[in-house]
Amino acid sequence: MDSILVVGSVALDSVKTPEGESVEALGGSAVYFSLSAKQFVPVGLVGVVGEDFPDAHRKLLSSRGVDLTGLKTAKGKTFRWAGRFSKAMDKAKTLDTQLNVFSTFKPELTKEQREAPVLFLANIDPDLQWDVLAQMKKPRVVACDTMNFWIGLKRPAIRELLSRVDVLFVNEEEAQKLARTTNNIRAALTLSAWGPRVVILKKGEHGALLCAGGQVFPFPAFPVKTVKDPTGAGDTFAGGFMGSLAESGGDLKDVGALKRALATGMVMASFTVSEFSTKRLETLNRSEIERRAGEYRELLSFPAAAVPA
Amino acid sequence: MDSILVVGSVALDSVKTPEGESVEALGGSAVYFSLSAKQFVPVGLVGVVGEDFPDAHRKLLSSRGVDLTGLKTAKGKTFRWAGRFSKAMDKAKTLDTQLNVFSTFKPELTKEQREAPVLFLANIDPDLQWDVLAQMKKPRVVACDTMNFWIGLKRPAIRELLSRVDVLFVNEEEAQKLARTTNNIRAALTLSAWGPRVVILKKGEHGALLCAGGQVFPFPAFPVKTVKDPTGAGDTFAGGFMGSLAESGGDLKDVGALKRALATGMVMASFTVSEFSTKRLETLNRSEIERRAGEYRELLSFPAAAVPA
Numbered sequence: 001m002d003s004i005l006v007v008g009s010v011a012l013d014s015v016k017t018p019e020g021e022s023v024e025a026l027g028g029s030a031v032y033f034s035l036s037a038k039q040f041v042p043v044g045l046v047g048v049v050g051e052d053f054p055d056a057h058r059k060l061l062s063s064r065g066v067d068l069t070g071l072k073t074a075k076g077k078t079f080r081w082a083g084r085f086s087k088a089m090d091k092a093k094t095l096d097t098q099l100n101v102f103s104t105f106k107p108e109l110t111k112e113q114r115e116a117p118v119l120f121l122a123n124i125d126p127d128l129q130w131d132v133l134a135q136m137k138k139p140r141v142v143a144c145d146t147m148n149f150w151i152g153l154k155r156p157a158i159r160e161l162l163s164r165v166d167v168l169f170v171n172e173e174e175a176q177k178l179a180r181t182t183n184n185i186r187a188a189l190t191l192s193a194w195g196p197r198v199v200i201l202k203k204g205e206h207g208a209l210l211c212a213g214g215q216v217f218p219f220p221a222f223p224v225k226t227v228k229d230p231t232g233a234g235d236t237f238a239g240g241f242m243g244s245l246a247e248s249g250g251d252l253k254d255v256g257a258l259k260r261a262l263a264t265g266m267v268m269a270s271f272t273v274s275e276f277s278t279k280r281l282e283t284l285n286r287s288e289i290e291r292r293a294g295e296y297r298e299l300l301s302f303p304a305a306a307v308p309a
Numbered sequence: 310m311d312s313i314l315v316v317g318s319v320a321l322d323s324v325k326t327p328e329g330e331s332v333e334a335l336g337g338s339a340v341y342f343s344l345s346a347k348q349f350v351p352v353g354l355v356g357v358v359g360e361d362f363p364d365a366h367r368k369l370l371s372s373r374g375v376d377l378t379g380l381k382t383a384k385g386k387t388f389r390w391a392g393r394f395s396k397a398m399d400k401a402k403t404l405d406t407q408l409n410v411f412s413t414f415k416p417e418l419t420k421e422q423r424e425a426p427v428l429f430l431a432n433i434d435p436d437l438q439w440d441v442l443a444q445m446k447k448p449r450v451v452a453c454d455t456m457n458f459w460i461g462l463k464r465p466a467i468r469e470l471l472s473r474v475d476v477l478f479v480n481e482e483e484a485q486k487l488a489r490t491t492n493n494i495r496a497a498l499t500l501s502a503w504g505p506r507v508v509i510l511k512k513g514e515h516g517a518l519l520c521a522g523g524q525v526f527p528f529p530a531f532p533v534k535t536v537k538d539p540t541g542a543g544d545t546f547a548g549g550f551m552g553s554l555a556e557s558g559g560d561l562k563d564v565g566a567l568k569r570a571l572a573t574g575m576v577m578a579s580f581t582v583s584e585f586s587t588k589r590l591e592t593l594n595r596s597e598i599e600r601r602a603g604e605y606r607e608l609l610s611f612p613a614a615a616v617p618a
Contacts, residue, residue, distance in 0.1 A: 185534050297613070300526075302565055
């Protein structure tokens with residue numbers, strides 16, 4: 001069982017959705033990822049908060065087993081994000097972003113952190129991603145999440161980064177833009193050819209495509225009747241995927257393990273969106289996860305043809 | 310094994326897509342449905358063509374085993390449709406519609422046709438749908454396809470029609486509009502509550518939701534690397550679904566059979582879109598279908614967690 005080091009944001013989120021709102025609630029890519037992945041393997045979080053970061057949040061993360069050795073407290077205020085989701089819950093409009101201490105964040109890994117076997121680079125400045133990568137000894141698996149931070153970078157720079165990444169999480173729009181195609185399957189295959197052994201093209205409520213070994217596996221999202229807050233769904237998904245994969249040994253050639261990881265990501269995301277902020281993740285236990293994973297497998301299974309040819 | 314009676318359009322389609330174009334090629338909802346469903350059960354087609362309908366098309370349908378007793382030849386020209394698909398292949402823009410003989414089409418069923426156990430009402434004028442329904446003796450299963458022809462009808466009229474339908478195929482936009490929600494899962498459940506025992510909410514390349522017995526089953530589309538022409542995908546899907554269901558006895562309470570039917574529909578649609586017009590359906594055989602159905606089942610299967618709770 002491999003442990004995972006995650007580098008990303010820790011935030012106070014204010015979110016409005018058609019189902020309600022939350023104010024300065026616990027959020028950030030590294031937080032959602034950690035709470036999700038920690039269900040499966042040890043997780044160390046590298047990030048920064050300001051002096052105003054509520055002690056309750058720190059205690060919560062610790063109590064859920066997230067290693068906070070890498071969570072720095074800097075002078076100033078914690079990163080804040082405010083957004084509003086449309087009626088269809090498929091797009092968030094950013095109302096306000098206050099980088100605060102995050103604007104000068106420069107992660108310095110400890111000796112132990114440098115030796116982490118699995119590294120997850122959440123959605124942060126690409127310069128920071130390179131910094132972190134350069135500090136790592138020899139991680140067996142490097143994964144990175146959605147690439148909107150690369151907008152403005154040239155394709156050659158992106159291709160260079162992708163050649164260093166084993167697992168790429170990317171959303172539909174970004175994948176199509178990068179691969180210059182409107183076909184998601186071709187986009188996933190093109191990005192795979194640029195380096196990552198595994199590409200996961202995320203489609204929100206429509207699920208995801210897993211591209212591995214030259215094959216494309218489509219998976220639907222776990223159906224959720226009432227979505228309260230989609231914030232963090234992608235990071236939770238990535239946490240579930242990487243956690244499940246690391247737990248089973250992290251073999252990127254094991255297609256069965258990759259598909260199970262993808263299913264685990266779907267299940268974890270379905271819990272997150274059912275409540276605001278990290279509320280559902282805070283109380284979630286492994287048997288609830290396994291029960292829903294079983295339901296998900298059952299949803300997708302069907303008997304062979306009654307009258308085969 | 311039940312036979313299916315389908316009432317719908319027979320057309321000459323001129324279609325442009327980013328992958329090429331076809332001119333006055335065989336098309337129409339009843340044609341795609343018949344060629345698809347006929348792989349599984351006997352199918353009788355009720356429709357109308359003009360005197361200019363190529364004999365080769367009629368011969369093709371007959372040679373594929375479609376019963377053309379109900380295909381009338383009327384004075385005038387065959388129904389024509391011309392359309393162009395956008396780069397993303399997700400929307401067709403109608404360039405031209407010539408109803409021709411279809412504008413005065415009034416199906417009169419033979420005694421034998423009235424006794425068909427399964428009726429499929431493709432996308433035709435709702436007055437014709439009622440006409441046909443009124444002529445039927447006592448069909449065990451009545452299915453109808455996408456409802457854009459209902460636009461302009463009042464909700465009470467729609468609800469009345471739905472109370473007479475056992476299986477409803479509906480696309481995402483129409484379902485959301487009818488059910489007054491932007492949540493596909495809620496939309497499918499709402500429409501189910503209006504009467505149909507089975508609702509299939511179609512999402513194009515993102516697959517479909519099957520709603521039956523109060524449960525929602527999400528299925529992805531079979532991945533197709535090169536889509537040449539999406540025309541007829543929905544009717545082919547419905548044909549595969551209804552054909553598979555009828556072949557296995559048509560029990561609408563058998564969730565396993567419904568899921569297999571949905572998978573069969575996905576597989577059939579994936580063949581259709583890989584070539585223009587009905588080209589791929591014309592040569593398709595059952596063992597190719599079963600092979601791809603096996604691939605589809607395999608794509609979606611994954612092992613249980615290595616380390617359960």
